[in-house]
Amino acid sequence: MAISPPQNRLWWNEPIERVEIGWVVVAFLWGLFMFFFMIAWHFIGGQNLSTETYRITPAAYEQKVATFAEKYQVSEESGVPVVRPPVGEDVFILARLWEWWPLLELKKGQSYRIHLSSIDWQHGFSLQPVNINISVHPGYEQIITLTPTEAGDFGIACNEYCGIGHHMMTGRIRVVE
Template sequence: MALNPPSNRLWWKEPIHGIELAWIIIAFLWGLFMFFFMIAWHFIGDQNLSTETYRLQPEAFVEKVEAFAEEYQLMDENGEPVEIDGVPVISPPAGGDVYMLGRLWEWWPILELKKDQSYRFHLSSADWQHGFSLQPVNINLSVHPGLEHVLTLTPTETGDYGIVCNEYCGIGHHNMSGLIRVIE
């Protein structure tokens, strides 16, 4: 019970103050602006990834990735394969196809790409649904077994880029990561 209840309990019939009306109009117009620009950004934003996706057997994709890794394995000056924590580092030719496999609990292999060169990324999962979130850039995909997702990426800055799984995939999910290195 209020200390001083309003004399008219029908609050929606009370007159609207000018400042309240102004804020309601501003909020409504901003909502319309954002609604229509969501559509516009789809076409003019250059932020939409390719929707190129193919069905395949997970085992067939695993074979593709392993053949890709074997063909483009980076070697050190002694002719030994370069690995980071037991994961091979792959250096594909600039402008070529790149294959990455999501599986419990890693993105495999590690890629070494050249700056300002475009690559066609082929992503799939061997087992569960995984997330491919490329950090710190804003690329985020859900990767499913049985589907090969293809997108074109052009790294514009050198450095190490982490890949994080952002789809819960089991007990080791918090450790699932990968790496892309971009060099000159």
């Protein structure tokens, strides 16, 4: 019940004020602009990754990553292999409770196809500080093309809650000159 109901109970038949029509038009045009700008931003924004995705069993992906790490391992840090693949080679990273495996060492200015998958739960691949975010699911192999533009250590964090050790699920990509 309204405090003071309208005089005419058929309020929808009342004429619309010019100011009201103006705001409806502005809101409609703004909605159209935002809709088309989102589509355009995918192409001109330079931040939306186009990925390839394939089905794969977690066991098969784990074997691919182990073979890759064994073939290109150059050292070890805290029990995790540091892998330096040749330029142009496909690169594999495995997500599992609660680690990104292995650590990668890539060359600045070179393009790499990075394969991502999980063998247990859904994880989130968040490469910082460049703000690349991808959901990583078991049973799916995501492939992104990455060209590092500056040298340094870049952190990988899981941004999908994956259990009690989630806060410790970090990895690293080292980019060298």
